[in-house]
Each structure stands twice: as structure tokens, then as C-alpha cells.
Amino acid sequence: xxxxxxxxxxxxxxxxxxxxxxxxxxxxxxxxxxxxxxxxxxxxxxxxxxxxxxxxxxxxxxxxxxxxxxxxxxxxxxxxxxxxxxxxxxxxxxxxxxxxxxxxxxxxxxxxxxxxxxxxxxxxxxxxxxxxxxxxxxxxxxxxxxxxxxxxxxxxxxxxxxxxxxxxxxxxxxxxxxxxxxxxxxxxxxxxxxxxxxxxxxxxxxxxxxxxxxxxxxxxxxxxxxxxxxxxxxxxxxxxxxxxxxxxxxxxxxxxxxxxxxxxxxxxxxxxxxxxxxxxxxxxxxxxxxxxxxxxxxxxxxxxxxxxxxxxxxxxxxxxxxxxxxxxxxxxxxxxxxxxxxxxxxxxxxxxxxxxxxxxxxxxxxxxxxxxxxxxxxxxxxxxxxxxxxxxxxxxxxxxxxxxxxxxxxxxxxxxxxxxxxxxxxxxxxxxxxxxxxxxxxxxxxxxxxxxxxxxxxxxxxxxxxxxxxxxxxxxxxxxxxxxxxxxxxxxxxxxxxxxxxxxxxxxxxxxxxxxxxxxxxxxxxxxxxxxxxxxxxxxxxxxxxxxxxxxx
Amino acid sequence: xxxxxxxxxxxxxxxxxxxxxxxxxxxxxxxxxxxxxxxxxxxxxxxxxxxxxxxxxxxxxxxxxxxxxxxxxxxxxxxxxxxxxxxxxxxxxxxxxxxxxxxxxxxxxxxxxxxxxxxxxxxxxxxxxxxxxxxxxxxxxxxxxxxxxxxxxxxxxxxxxxxxxxxxxxxxxxxxxxxxxxxxxxxxxxxxxxxxxxxxxxxxxxxxxxxxxxxxxxxxxxxx
Numbered sequence: 055x056x057x058x059x060x061x062x063x064x065x066x067x068x069x070x071x072x073x074x075x076x077x078x079x080x081x082x083x084x085x086x087x088x089x090x091x092x093x094x095x096x097x098x099x100x101x102x103x104x105x106x107x108x109x110x111x112x113x114x115x116x117x118x119x120x121x122x123x124x125x126x127x128x129x130x131x132x133x134x135x136x137x138x139x140x141x142x143x144x145x146x147x148x149x150x151x152x153x154x155x156x157x158x159x160x161x162x163x164x165x166x167x168x169x170x171x172x173x174x175x176x177x178x179x180x181x182x183x184x185x186x187x188x189x190x191x192x193x194x195x196x197x198x199x200x201x202x203x204x205x206x207x208x209x210x211x212x213x214x215x216x217x218x219x220x221x222x223x224x225x226x227x228x229x230x231x232x233x234x235x236x237x238x239x240x241x242x243x244x245x246x247x248x249x250x251x252x253x254x255x256x257x258x259x260x261x262x263x264x265x266x267x268x269x270x271x272x273x274x275x276x277x278x279x280x281x282x283x284x285x286x287x288x289x290x291x292x293x294x295x296x297x298x299x300x301x302x303x304x305x306x307x308x309x310x311x312x313x314x315x316x317x318x319x320x321x322x323x324x325x326x327x328x329x330x331x332x333x334x335x336x337x338x339x340x341x342x343x344x345x346x347x348x349x350x351x352x353x354x355x356x357x358x359x360x361x362x363x364x365x366x367x368x369x370x371x372x373x374x375x376x377x378x379x380x381x382x383x384x385x386x387x388x389x390x391x392x393x394x395x396x397x398x399x400x401x402x403x404x405x406x407x408x409x410x411x412x413x414x415x416x417x418x419x420x421x422x423x424x425x426x427x428x429x430x431x432x433x434x435x436x437x438x439x440x441x442x443x444x445x446x447x448x449x450x451x452x453x454x455x456x457x458x459x460x461x462x463x464x465x466x467x468x469x470x471x472x473x474x475x476x477x478x479x480x481x482x483x484x485x486x487x488x489x490x491x492x493x494x495x496x497x498x499x500x501x502x503x504x505x506x507x508x509x510x511x512x513x514x515x516x517x518x519x520x521x522x523x524x525x526x527x528x529x530x531x532x533x534x535x536x537x538x539x540x541x542x543x544x545x546x547x548x549x550x551x552x553x554x555x556x557x558x559x560x561x562x563x564x565x566x567x568x569x570x571x572x573x574x575x576x577x578x579x580x581x582x583x584x585x586x587x588x589x590x591x592x593x594x595x596x597x598x599x600x601x602x603x604x605x606x607x
Numbered sequence: 608x609x610x611x612x613x614x615x616x617x618x619x620x621x622x623x624x625x626x627x628x629x630x631x632x633x634x635x636x637x638x639x640x641x642x643x644x645x646x647x648x649x650x651x652x653x654x655x656x657x658x659x660x661x662x663x664x665x666x667x668x669x670x671x672x673x674x675x676x677x678x679x680x681x682x683x684x685x686x687x688x689x690x691x692x693x694x695x696x697x698x699x700x701x702x703x704x705x706x707x708x709x710x711x712x713x714x715x716x717x718x719x720x721x722x723x724x725x726x727x728x729x730x731x732x733x734x735x736x737x738x739x740x741x742x743x744x745x746x747x748x749x750x751x752x753x754x755x756x757x758x759x760x761x762x763x764x765x766x767x768x769x770x771x772x773x774x775x776x777x778x779x780x781x782x783x784x785x786x787x788x789x790x791x792x793x794x795x796x797x798x799x800x801x802x803x804x805x806x807x808x809x810x811x812x813x814x815x816x817x818x819x820x821x822x823x824x825x826x827x828x829x830x831x
Contacts, residue, residue: 370689415664426664427645428636428685432692464702465633470667470684477687477695489691 250398251333258330265323268312275305276327280334287338291345295456298331298339302459324459329399332457336398339457341449350448357482358443363500363507368490371437372430374421383420387413388442391475395445400458403450404468411471414438428474436478451476629678632792635700637724638709639717640688643744646775647709648683651785672789679789681705690720697731704795705738705788712743712772715753725766738791740769742784747774 094102094110106114258276262269279301286294305327309320341347366373375381390410397403414434418426426434444450454472455463463469481489487497499505636644645665652668666685671678686692686699700706706728710721721741728739741763743754756772763770769787773780 415666418664425645425649426666427648428666428687429640429645429689431664431666432687433689465631465682467667467682470682473684473698474666477692477698480695480698481692484694 254330254333258326261326272305272323272327276330280331283335283338288344291339291342291347291452291456294339294342298335298457299460301331302328325401328401328459332399335457340398340453341446345452347449347452351446354448354479354483355443355445358440360501361440361482361485364437364440364490365507366437368492368507369433369437371433372422372426373417373434373437377420380417380420383413383417384438384441387411387417387438391438391442391444394450400454401462401468403454404458404462404472407471407475408468410438411435411474432474432477432481435474436481439475439478439482447479451479629680630792630796631680631682632705632789633682633684633703634705634707634788635684635686635703636707636709637686637696637700637728638688638707638742639690639711639714639720642688642709642711642714642717643775644685644688644709647707647742647744647773647781648685650775650778650781651681651683670785672785674786674789674793677793679792681785681789693723693727697727700728700731703737704792705740706732707740707742707788708768709742709744710754710759711745711748712754712759713745713748713751718754718758722762725762725768729766736795738769738788738795739766740771740784740788741766743770743772744775746772746779747776 092101094100094113095108096110096113098110098113100110100112102108102110103114109117259273262273265272283294283297286297289297302324306320306324309323310317313319341351366375373380373384375384387410390406390413394403394406394410397406411431414431415426418430418434422430439447463472487494490497492500496505496507500507636648638644648668649665652665652670668683668685670681670683672681673679684699684703686696708721708724708728710717712718725739725741732739741759743756743759759772760770762768769791771780771784771787773784775781
């Protein structure tokens, strides 16, 4: 034994004092430990440590670095992919101009996209900077117990990294979540959603505490279910939906017997169960790759974009947006229906639709001064969906259909509004000239972008009024200015053209006059005198030319 | 998902058993635009019982109906009657226990359209499972009547439907209509294995006969 200790001291300088202490402790207590159990599992001959999963410090560090490197690489790939996707979506949403009557919803959507983008970027940054710098340095040299201090210092991100390394030495609220999250191949996504997930699981535990023993049972079942779902990632969406619905069913049956038929209490517990489960499952089951949800999303989005020219009048929407209160409600309705995408629990998504619908009812009621009927409501909802172009609309509808408590979809107020939304989407998909009271030719021209219904009624521009956005009125002003400029340019061109023709005619008239004059006074060229003096009559009277005289000098 | 609805219905079964045998009844109003569906819905919810919440819209309303041995909670779903929305309407009546087809006695066209609605509905429901009623509304406009009482009644009798001439304006026969439906819904639930099993049986049959995946199949047909 002594000799082994000496060896360990001599040959394992990087081994931390704690492990030495440990081996000493085991000696003192006289617990017999086989030598082979103490050696590094890699078989390098050095002693291992339980805290390093039975590896020696060197092997552990190697192993750790490799895992880290791999994770970092994976994260990079993922981050790049997300970035690309974001950019593509951003570009395509920017690419198509939307001369809609109001630009407010569109800009809001953009804003949301940008927010999402920046959020993602910061998450990625957050993940890279603290964890990759600090973790490899500290983790191997520090005792597990000390890491809890690190946790406070470096927060959630680091905690999660370390959690994957160590075998969960501390108890969190829901241990399942850790093991579940550890398994997911996309750490940055799980990190991004982790704060909300943690909050929801805390709330869930708090809620179950009131139920005492059955609460523990419920929690256990939910955890087991989530774990089992993690293994079913490759299943089709319908099978997953079935699993979840089965679970709801079994759970509510058990609760029913427990609460002796008090459906209200069962419902309350089931709501919490749904919230907890779906928050966890969301990223795996929302718009899964096994379905063509994403393709449908894009198709619907493009379809709505192509229909940007549809006006309130065409849909016979009984809403007057010039009333500030009405346009306020319209904006709120648009915001709510867009917000649906940000919720994770089916019930929360439904609540967004219901809120949106309530705003629509308000808008109609203020306009018409009587309660809105379905005849008014559906067209208005269609109009709102067209204006909002809610992100991932089909995915959201599918997700709600698959994972919401079915009784809530078939009946109840939420169910009614959800059904209306489905109708609106179905209507938009098959919308044609007839449904907008247009001729097929007009419809085709508007759809292909060759014409816009707005162009033909320019008197509609000044009607924008104070209710529409300032940007829009500016657009109208610019359009007016442009129209004025066009007219002026036209006038200038016309002037230039008259000037040109004037010049041409002037030139012609000048030429003509010259011609006339020329004809009138033809040029007669007389023969010039052959000698200067030939016809000089008076030459004779001139004295004879002087003769040179010689003077004798 | 086909199985899911059966199971889901089992879960929903908890509702009727909850408050001493209260049944939740989803009732859909169908009919052309302007025949008075919404007014009828408003009448239903206001007549005997006071609705505490102020009505913002009358597209979705609820009403309790007390029979001597049970209480029914009607959820009244109004639908858009414009012809262009006809194709999406089937989404509304999946899972409905009662459907009312409404026409205007002073408008021949609406009666013809009611027959179209009926045909459409017949594709979706199983007789005896869904209570279907034919409602001749605007009986206060009998001076300009275009559809005789006999015509409506014989159509209803042919198809085995409940028939009632009402006036949403005056409230004539409206509460009678609702009570009548309540009795029939109760009765159709009795014909099954009893109150508890009723919903399950109803829903299972509904989708076996109709559309196995209510939403996705609708989206598919309409997506063309």
C-alpha cells in the first residue's frame, strides 16, 4: 500500500490533492479496494478518479477536450445553419414589396424577425464566450462540489455544459429534463429555450406540491413520458400525436378516479400537464422533418404575399379602419395572430387566436354598432390573416391539431375560433376571382402583378386619412408628387417638341424666302472687262506717259 | 389521428359527467346569409336565461337548457352564410351534436339553399347521431311569404328532421325550438349505452362515417 501511494505521488503530478486524500481515506477506513479498480480505465497505468469517470487526470482531460471540441463544432454548424435560414427568410420577406393599405403589420413582422435573429445571435455568442473559455480550464481541476460555485458565477450556460460532463451530482427540480436535454443533438437550441423550460417545470412542481402524493405520481409519469418520447423522435407526426393523446387520455382517466369525477379539478391538472409536457416536447414535435409542414408553411406564406392587393371592399369586410379605435383593434388582432407562433403550449396558441378574434369582434362592433355575426366575422378574420401573414401558420395549425386536448378543439369558444382560423386559411388557399367579385381576367392580372387595383382608382389615395400609418401617407404624398412631376415632364417634352417643329418650320420658311428672292432676282453675271484700260474713253485725253529723261550730271 | 378522436371523445366524456349529468351540446347554425341565423342565436341565448357577459359578437354563444332530469349546455356556433364560404363550412360541423338549417320564409332562394345545405350535411352525419332541425325563420313576414308551411314541413318529414317555424324578431317559437332540440339530443344520447358512453359512441361513429382526419383532410380538399 505504501509503495502504491509513493507511486501515485511520484508518477501522477497532475492528480489533484483531493484524489490523494480519497485514497488515503479508503486506506484509513480499511476498505479493501482492488488495485485494478483504482487504475485509469484507459489502461495507461496511472490511477483514475471517480470524479473523472474512472480516468486519470491526463486521459480525462483528453476525453473532455475531445467532447468539447465536438460539441463546439456541432454548435458552429447549427449556428451557421440557423443564421443562413434566418437570412434566407429575411431576404425573401424583404424581396417582395407589399404595397398594402397599411404597412404596420408588415413592419411589425420584420421587427419580430429581427428580434428573433438578434436573440439567436446573442445566445450563440453567450454560449461560446464564457463556456469555451472557462470550462476547459477549470472543470478538470476543480472538485465537483466547487462547481456549484462556478454555477453562480457563470450562470445557466456553463451549468448546462458542465452538467453534461458530470453525472448530475446536484439535484435540480426535474432530473429528467437534464438527461433529456443532454441527449438532444442541438445544444444551442435547448439552451435558448432552457430558461422558459426551467420556469415551466418549476411552476409545474409548485403546482403539484399542492396535490402532495398524487402530485409526485403525476410528476413521475410525466417525466417518464417525456423520456419515452425522446426515444421516439423518428416517429411520424401522427404517431407522436397519438402517443401524446394516449398519455392525456390515460392521465385524465386516472385523475378522474382520483378526484372522484370532479371534471373541473381534472381539467385544471390536465392543463398543467399539457403545459409541462408540450413545453418540453415542443422543439421535437413542432414542424417535424417527417412532415411537409414546412413546405405548406412556405406555400401559404407565398400565397398570402401574392394576395397582398386584396382590399377590404373585395372581401366585404364590415370594418372601417378610419375610425382610430377600429384600426387599433385591427392592429391588436394582427399582433395576436402573429404572436401565436411564439407560444409553445397548444393552449397558449389557442388563447392567442381567441384574443385575436375578440379584437375582431370589437372592431366590427364599433364599425357596425351591433354585435358581429359569423357573416361578418369570417371575412374579417380572413382579412386579418392576409394582412398579418402569420409566420409558420400551417405548422401551428397542425401542431395545435395534433397535440391539443381534442375536446378543446371540437367544442368551446377556443375551438370555435380555431375552427374559424382553419376556415380562413382554407379559404385563402382556394380563393379565386369569384370569391372576390372580380372578373377572372382582373384576378389574373392582379395575381401576376401586372396591375394593381389601387392604380385604377387614384382618388383613393388622399383618403388615407389620419388613421393610416405616417409612412403610408408619405408614400401617398410621394406618389402625388411623382404624378405631378410626370405631368410637368410631359409638358416640358411637349414644349420641346413644339420648339423643335417651330425651328424646323422656321428653317423651312427661311429657305423658302431665300429661294423666292433668288428666283425673283436671278443673279446675272456680266462678263468682266478683259483689260483694265480697254474701255477707258478718256484715256486719249491723258497726257502721254512720262518718258525717262537722261540728265547730264 | 382517426383513433385519436375516439380517445379524445373519451376524455371529453368527463365533461358531461362533471356537473351532475350536464351535457355539452355543440349546435351549428347553417343557412344563407341574411336568413336570421345570428338573430336566432341571440334569441336562444337571451330568451329564458340571462347571459351575464355583454355580447360583443353573436357568432359563438352558450345557453343552459334545463330539462326535468338533466341540464344541457348548448354551445351555439354560427357560420358564415355567404355562398363563397360554403366549401369551408364542413369544418364547423365536425363533432356537432345538433345542426339547424335555417331559411327565410319570405325568400325562396334561401329555401333552395337550405336543401343544398341539407345534402351537404347528409354526407357528414349519421342519422340518429346528430339532431338536425329545419327552421323556417321570419314567420312574422307571413304577408310576403314565398315558402309555404307545408313545403317546409314535408321536406323535414321526408328527411326525418325536426321542423319549426320561428320568428327571431318576435321570439315566437324560439324557446320551444331549443327545448325540442334539447329533448331530441337527450333522447339520442339515451338510445346509446347511456349518458356516460354517449359522446364516445357519437364521435367514433361520426368520424368512421365522415372524415377520418377532420382538419387535414379539409385542408387537403381545399388546398387544391
